[in-house]
Amino acid sequence: xxxxxxxxxxxxxxxxxxxxxxxxxxxxxxxxxxxxxxxxxxxxxxxxxxxxxxxxxxxxxxxxxxxxxxxxxxxxxxxxxxxxxxxxxxxxxxxxxxxxxxxxxxxxxxxxxxxxxxxxxxxxxxxxxxxxxxxxxxxxxxxxxxxxxxxxx
Numbered sequence: 001x002x003x004x005x006x007x008x009x010x011x012x013x014x015x016x017x018x019x020x021x022x023x024x025x026x027x028x029x030x031x032x033x034x035x036x037x038x039x040x041x042x043x044x045x046x047x048x049x050x051x052x053x054x055x056x057x058x059x060x061x062x063x064x065x066x067x068x069x070x071x072x073x074x075x076x077x078x079x080x081x082x083x084x085x086x087x088x089x090x091x092x093x094x095x096x097x098x099x100x101x102x103x104x105x106x107x108x109x110x111x112x113x114x115x116x117x118x119x120x121x122x123x124x125x126x127x128x129x130x131x132x133x134x135x136x137x138x139x140x141x142x143x144x145x146x147x148x149x150x151x152x153x
Contacts, residue, residue, distance in 0.1 A: 003113060008038050010109045011045035016132065018106050018124030024094070026057065027085035028110070028117045033070040034082075038117055040067070043110055050084060050105035050121055052095050057084040059107060059119065084119060097123060 014020070030038070037043070042065030050059050059082045066075050086094075097103050108120040127135070 006112045008041055008110045008112065008117075009043040009045055011048070011107055013046060014106045014108055014122060014124070016135070017127060018104065018122065019127055019131070020106070020108070020122040020124045021103065022097075022123040023108065024086065024090060024121045024123070026119050026121055028059065028119050029083040029085060030064075030117055031076045033067040033074055033076050034064050035117060036070065037064050037067040037076075038110065039112070042067070045107045045110065048107050050107060052091060052098065052105075055088065055091060057086055057091060057094070057105070058082065059084055062107065062110075084121075094123065101125075 044063040044065075046063075048060060048062040050057055052058075061079060062082065063078050064076070065078060094105065098105065103123050103125055106122045106124050108122045110117065110119050112118070
């Protein structure tokens, strides 16, 4: 098997709303029609989040659109909670950081690696409004510098 990654969807808003401190890779427990829909790129991570319930990590509000060739009886619910596959040691570590320090588990992207659907989770702290404005200013300055260098170079 190859380690080539095929990115399905990216949560661009996550890096704007959260300061990502650490990243984790997890498998996703999916139904057959969900895998087919993901391969077609029918996924959206906007407003999705992950939570720890007991000894399991669940993905909430992740929209995976219907796969039309599956027929009406083989369809999945588009926004059902999906179990994420992590080792118990990782779940315990995440639980400690979320409870003690007020972090949030934010899905960053869904991709396929070697035929398996994976999700990248970010452990992040929410940004305040002034942090977001500061980040936008830095991005604008960086963009202007790059444009000026391209124009001159």
